[in-house]
Amino acid sequence: MTILRNPPRRGFCADEFALRVQRMQSILRAEELDAVFVTSPSNIRYFTGFDSQFWESPTRPWFVVVPREGAIIAVIPEIGAPEMARTWVNDIRTWPAPCPEDDGVSLLADTLSAVPRRFGRVGAEMGREMALRMPVSDFLDLGTRMPEMKIVDGTPALWQARMIKTEAEIDHIRFICEVASDAYIGLPDLISIGDTERTAVKRLRADMCARGADSVPFMPAISGPGGVAQIVCGPQDRVLTQGDVLFIDTGATYDGYFCDFDRVYAVGSIDDAACRANEAVWQATELGIQAARPGATMESVWKVMATALQDAGSIGNNVGRLGHGLGMQLTEPPSFREGEETIIQPGMILTIEPGMEYAPGKMIVHEEDVVITEDGAHLLTIRAPREMPVIS
Amino acid sequence: MTILRNPPRRGFCADEFALRVQRMQSILRAEELDAVFVTSPSNIRYFTGFDSQFWESPTRPWFVVVPREGAIIAVIPEIGAPEMARTWVNDIRTWPAPCPEDDGVSLLADTLSAVPRRFGRVGAEMGREMALRMPVSDFLDLGTRMPEMKIVDGTPALWQARMIKTEAEIDHIRFICEVASDAYIGLPDLISIGDTERTAVKRLRADMCARGADSVPFMPAISGPGGVAQIVCGPQDRVLTQGDVLFIDTGATYDGYFCDFDRVYAVGSIDDAACRANEAVWQATELGIQAARPGATMESVWKVMATALQDAGSIGNNVGRLGHGLGMQLTEPPSFREGEETIIQPGMILTIEPGMEYAPGKMIVHEEDVVITEDGAHLLTIRAPREMPVIS
Numbered sequence: 001m002t003i004l005r006n007p008p009r010r011g012f013c014a015d016e017f018a019l020r021v022q023r024m025q026s027i028l029r030a031e032e033l034d035a036v037f038v039t040s041p042s043n044i045r046y047f048t049g050f051d052s053q054f055w056e057s058p059t060r061p062w063f064v065v066v067p068r069e070g071a072i073i074a075v076i077p078e079i080g081a082p083e084m085a086r087t088w089v090n091d092i093r094t095w096p097a098p099c100p101e102d103d104g105v106s107l108l109a110d111t112l113s114a115v116p117r118r119f120g121r122v123g124a125e126m127g128r129e130m131a132l133r134m135p136v137s138d139f140l141d142l143g144t145r146m147p148e149m150k151i152v153d154g155t156p157a158l159w160q161a162r163m164i165k166t167e168a169e170i171d172h173i174r175f176i177c178e179v180a181s182d183a184y185i186g187l188p189d190l191i192s193i194g195d196t197e198r199t200a201v202k203r204l205r206a207d208m209c210a211r212g213a214d215s216v217p218f219m220p221a222i223s224g225p226g227g228v229a230q231i232v233c234g235p236q237d238r239v240l241t242q243g244d245v246l247f248i249d250t251g252a253t254y255d256g257y258f259c260d261f262d263r264v265y266a267v268g269s270i271d272d273a274a275c276r277a278n279e280a281v282w283q284a285t286e287l288g289i290q291a292a293r294p295g296a297t298m299e300s301v302w303k304v305m306a307t308a309l310q311d312a313g314s315i316g317n318n319v320g321r322l323g324h325g326l327g328m329q330l331t332e333p334p335s336f337r338e339g340e341e342t343i344i345q346p347g348m349i350l351t352i353e354p355g356m357e358y359a360p361g362k363m364i365v366h367e368e369d370v371v372i373t374e375d376g377a378h379l380l381t382i383r384a385p386r387e388m389p390v391i392s
Numbered sequence: 393m394t395i396l397r398n399p400p401r402r403g404f405c406a407d408e409f410a411l412r413v414q415r416m417q418s419i420l421r422a423e424e425l426d427a428v429f430v431t432s433p434s435n436i437r438y439f440t441g442f443d444s445q446f447w448e449s450p451t452r453p454w455f456v457v458v459p460r461e462g463a464i465i466a467v468i469p470e471i472g473a474p475e476m477a478r479t480w481v482n483d484i485r486t487w488p489a490p491c492p493e494d495d496g497v498s499l500l501a502d503t504l505s506a507v508p509r510r511f512g513r514v515g516a517e518m519g520r521e522m523a524l525r526m527p528v529s530d531f532l533d534l535g536t537r538m539p540e541m542k543i544v545d546g547t548p549a550l551w552q553a554r555m556i557k558t559e560a561e562i563d564h565i566r567f568i569c570e571v572a573s574d575a576y577i578g579l580p581d582l583i584s585i586g587d588t589e590r591t592a593v594k595r596l597r598a599d600m601c602a603r604g605a606d607s608v609p610f611m612p613a614i615s616g617p618g619g620v621a622q623i624v625c626g627p628q629d630r631v632l633t634q635g636d637v638l639f640i641d642t643g644a645t646y647d648g649y650f651c652d653f654d655r656v657y658a659v660g661s662i663d664d665a666a667c668r669a670n671e672a673v674w675q676a677t678e679l680g681i682q683a684a685r686p687g688a689t690m691e692s693v694w695k696v697m698a699t700a701l702q703d704a705g706s707i708g709n710n711v712g713r714l715g716h717g718l719g720m721q722l723t724e725p726p727s728f729r730e731g732e733e734t735i736i737q738p739g740m741i742l743t744i745e746p747g748m749e750y751a752p753g754k755m756i757v758h759e760e761d762v763v764i765t766e767d768g769a770h771l772l773t774i775r776a777p778r779e780m781p782v783i784s
Contacts (some may be wrong), residue, residue, distance in 0.1 A: 048536035054624040056643055057723040059521050059716070085627035097712050098518055098727055128530040129451050136518040139546055140475055153529055168558060176487040177667055218448045232446040318470040320489050324451070332448040335490055386674045 002186075005178055007212050008171040009256050012049060014088040016168050020047060021072055022160045028068045028123070035067045035115045036123035036154040037075075037108065039133040042328040043125065045256055047072055048087045054080065060097040061134035063108050064089075065248075067115040075108050085227020105138050109145035129156060129333050142230055159333050164347035165277050170371050171256040173349055175379045176213060177369050180250050180298065181382035183208040184263045188389050193242060193267055197221045197235030200246065208252050216330060217331055218251030218260070223267065226274040227362030231262070231319065231355070242268035245364065246391060251330040258330050260351050261367040266388040272356035275387075277358035279364045280312030282386050284354035288323065288336070289370060292350060292377040297342040305336065305354040317363055324354035326369060348372040349380070393579075395481065397570055399565040399604050402720050403645050404441055406480040408560050411696040413464055415784065418517070419490045427459045427507045428546040429467075429500065432570035433627060434720040436556060437466055439660030440479045453526035455500050456481075457632040459507040464769070467500050497530050504576075514538075515546020521725050522547060524611055530622045551710045551725050555717055556739035564649040564765055565718065566772045568605060572642050573774035575600045576655045580783050585634060589613045592638065600644050607695065609720055610643030610652070615659065618666040619754030623654070623711065623747070632783060634660035638768055643722040650722050652743050653759040653773050658780040663771055667779075669750035672704030674778050676746035680715065680728070681762060684769040685744060685755035690732040697746040706748035709755055715745035718761055740764040741772070 018027045024047070028036060033368065041055045045066050063075040074089050084092050085132030091349060095107050124139070125132045132139060143151050165173070183204055185341055190203040198221075207214045221235040222228040240246060244267035251260045262284035264278065284305045291301040305322045326349045327333035333340035336353070344350075359384055366384060370377035400648050416439070428434055433447045455467040460677030466481050469489035476484050476732060487499050504514055505584075516531070518522045524531060535543050557565070575596055582595040597608045613627040615622040615636045616738060624638060634636060636659035643652045656670065676697045683693040699716045717724035718741045726734035728745070736742075742764065762769035 030760050052576075052614060052625050053610045053643075054522060057624075058523060059727075060712075060720060071684045077712065079622070079624055079712060081710070084621040096710075098729070099712070101731075103520075124528070127528050128490075128495075131450060131525050132528050133523050135520050135547075136516070136531065139528065151572075155527070218445045220445060230471070230474040232449075234445050251445075297442070305601055318473070318488075320452075320469065329448075329450060331451045335451075337490070363459055 002158055002211060004060045004211060006386065007173065007175050007254060012168055016166060017047065017049060017088050021066060024066050025068055027157050028066070028128050033121050033123045033154065033157060034066065034110060034117050034119050034149070035065055036157060037063050037065045037112060038125060038131050038158070039063055040125055043130065046328060048074065048089050050084055050087050051256060052083060055315065056119050058307065061138070063102055063104060065111055065115065066204060067237055069116060069120065073111055075104060075111050077104070101329060105142055109142055110252060111196040112149060113146050116166065120148060121150045121152050123156065123157050124151050125155055126153040127155025129331065135153060137368045154289050160278055162327060163333065164345060165327060165349050167300065169257065169327065172255055173259065173369070174255060175260070175381040176252055176254040177259040178382065179211045179213050179254070180208055180252050180261065183211055184380065188391050189266065191240070191391055193240055193391060195345070196237050196239055197223055198237060199382065200240070200248065201235045210251070212254065213252040214254055216252045217234045219248065221248045223247070223248065224361070226271055227277065227364050228360065229361045229363065231365050240267045240365065245270060247365065249367070256328055257272060258326060258328070260330050261369050262370055263384055264364060264388050265391050270388065273358060274364070277312070277356060277364045278388055280309065281354050281356060281364050282384065285366045285368060286354055288352035288354060288375050289368065289379070292352065292370060292372060293342055294344055294346050294372060294374060296344050298334045298336050298342045298344065299338060302336040309356045312356065313358055314360065317355045317365070318357055319365065323351040325349065325358040326351050344372055346372050346374050351367065394603060396603060397567065399567050399646060408558060409439065409441060409480050410705060411558060412553065413458060414520055416458050417460055419549050420458070421551050423462065423549045425513050425515045425546065426505060426509050426511050426541070427457055428549055429455050429457045430517060430550070431455055431520050435522065435550060438720060440466065440481050442476055442479050443648060444475060455496060455532070457503055457507070460510065461508060466497060467503050469496070471778055488667060498537065501534055505760060511544050512540060512546050515549050516543050517547055517550065518545040519547025521723065522550070525758055545759050554719060555725065556737060557719060560596055561649065561719065562741065564647055564771040565651065565761070567600055568644055568646040568649060569607050569651040569653070569683060569772040570774065571603045571646070572600055572644050572653065573650045574603055577774065580657065580781050583632070584630055585783060588629050589615055590629060592632070592640065593627045596640065600642070604646065605644040606646055608617055608642065608644045611640065611694065613638065613640045615639070616753070618663055619669065619756050621753045621755065622778065623755065623757050632659045635665055637662060639757065641759070644734055648720055649688065650720070651761055652718050652722050653761050654757060655776055656756060656780050659781045660782070660784060663779065665750060666756070669704070669748060669756045670686055670780055672701065673746050673748060673756050674776065676700040677679050677744055677758045677760060680744035680746060681760065681769050681771070684736055684744065684762060684764060686736055686738050686764060686766060688736050689696055690726045690728050690734045690736065691730060691763060694728040694730060694732065701748045702744055704748065705750055707750065709749050709757070710748045711747055711757065715743040717741065718743050737765055738766050
């Protein structure tokens with residue numbers, strides 16, 4: 001019988017959004033920005049709580065302005081006004097869209113020009129790990145419409161805010177991590193040798209949804225003798241065969257927040273080389289969790305894991321890093337990688353994701369999700385067993 | 393018992409992709425572009441067939457270059473190479489990502505600089521109804537790295553290609569339209585007065601998936617006495633009540649292609665004003681279907697529908713247009729709206745979507761999907777009945 005966990009309350013109260021805006025505004029002041037405007041679904045949801053299936057339609061741009069002081073402003077197509085009015089946002093300005101001649105650009109320019117000006121700089125989603133959801137031509141045009149304001153990259157400021165999760169956000173992510181952990185633990189009861197990768201994903205996904213996940217947009221499953229060649233695409237119709245390693249990763253969501261962690265399973269019994277590599281990666285995960293403390297740089301934690309993997313005979317991997325931030329996106333800054341100087345802080349949620357290719361085409365990757373507190377990293381996931389669970 | 397339709401074969405053969413590239417290349421020559429490069433999932437899939445759950449991770453940009461002549465080139469993160477190698481694409485160039493210092497920008501610049509140059513112009517996704525999936529800062533940097541090439545808006549060229557569907561694409565969209573039509577017809581057997589909007593969506597969505605839809609990313613449902621105030625957000629927990637109009641729209645997919653059309657239902661019996669508005673909108677749809685012929689402008693078809701709605705007493709609506717293109721996106725160009733001069737051509741797939749607010753907060757909107765052939769518009773959907781089906 002499946003034991004269900006209690007999900008946190010859906011949505012967030014107005015106080016939560018006020019807190020997020022307040023934090024953003026203090027960052028804006030420190031970064032000398034008069035405002036930041038956002039266009040992408042996760043940033044708009046972060047500040048307003050607004051979510052919609054209508055994001056599937058890329059025709060009309062939507063904007064939310066967070067000024068350095070005062071209330072946030074939604075600048076949106078008329079079609080969306082009734083729904084935005086249900087959020088905590090009071091200042092909603094609309095234009096009749098779609099309107100290729102001027103799809104909100106002049107209204108956005110007027111709105112930005114009217115925010116209290118001190119620095120003459122406005123941040124936009126120009127940088128990494130987020131995409132601007134408006135035509136670039138319109139974005140360039142926006143600049144010419146407000147010569148008194150300089151548009152600069154607002155991404156570092158936005159990530160500074162979003163990287164530190166609130167208690168309510170942490171509760172959301174903890175829940176989805178636990179749901180996925182429970183389902184991973186139960187997987188060996190759901191599949192057998194002879195099933196396909198597709199069957200594994202179908203059953204695991206259904207079980208996660210039954211346990212409380214809203215959706216599972218990311219669930220690659222790859223199997224191969226002793227390890228796998230890649231970790232992001234699949235499943236295929238490949239049949240699980242004695243001696244395989246089955247790798248499954250999961251980005252499941254609850255109320256807009258992701259988990260992101262994988263598990264590996266032994267199909268029947270795996271050979272010694274695979275066992276040794278698995279032990280090395282499990283140990284590297286331990287080291288990563290211990291090293292991920294407030295004050296440490298991301299690079300230093302990467303170094304601890306990378307050294308352990310290298311000592312264990314890693315010939316590399318194609319993932320490009322050993323973990324990353326997590327939240328409303330499956331992957332967020334910062335990254336555990338060489339040269340990444342971001343300092344770990346309480347409130348960050350990070351994935352610890354060491355992996356090694358121990359022979360050509362044979363990769364083993366582990367992953368856990370942790371929240372950083374004053375006294376170090378705490379697991380949000382139920383720690384993977386040291387030895388691979390067996391599918392028989 | 394549910395009768396299932398035969399789905400078209402999944403995926404497309406290399407000849408299909410070669411045809412798409414060939415068409416794109418002749419457009420590039422006409423538009424005086426040496427190449428176009430794309431970054432967004434639907435454009436990348438259009439030319440390569442590559443699809444991945446990994447799009448959920450916005451950390452690494454991906455690029456595909458379509459040169460004016462010769463083979464297309466994938467410029468992608470190392471992590472994606474094994475999967476891209478499964479497509480018809482032969483020229484795959486990778487870099488170790490993520491790499492904030494240079495996330496593919498120099499490799500893309502080198503690739504674009506090396507395509508046979510004649511016009512010195514490269515198209516990018518700078519325009520309407522698609523979004524550039526790379527940091528804008530990197531995009532601006534790209535320009536400075538290839539001073540010999542001018543980056544211009546490639547969106548009109550891309551839409552010129554994608555707007556005219558191939559036979560294989562039309563077969564895909566026809567199938568998903570029929571699946572959704574069948575499910576809509578069956579809905580009154582699945583729900584009753586007293587059920588909520590959420591229940592209606594849950595059952596209709598499950599039925600569509602059982603009939604062969606891969607996913608249903610868009611299914612707003614809204615109910616209200618005699619009509620609805622908006623058509624894009626919901627469902628909520630509102631209980632279906634005698635006298636309501638229940639509006640449901642559906643963007644379901646099969647193998648990457650969307651349907652997009654709505655249906656309205658009478659909950660018990662609706663009043664005369666709602667019946668009259670429904671008749672007017674049904675008739676406007678007839679007029680739209682008849683008018684959507686090769687050679688007509690989008691505006692002229694809009695005009696026919698808009699006039700009929702106005703004559704029937706419309707006080708407007710907040711949708712901003714009366715239909716649009718459809719394909720790999722829920723909404724694509726062109727739009728049925730004032731000023732839209734695009735000429736209707738065989739191979740276009742369009743939604744005919746007249747709607748009217750006949751009293752404040754009481755909107756009725758119909759929608760059908762058609763394919764344009766030499767002799768006019770042919771329905772892909774099973775035409776909505778003239779009178780609203782009843783939920784009892």
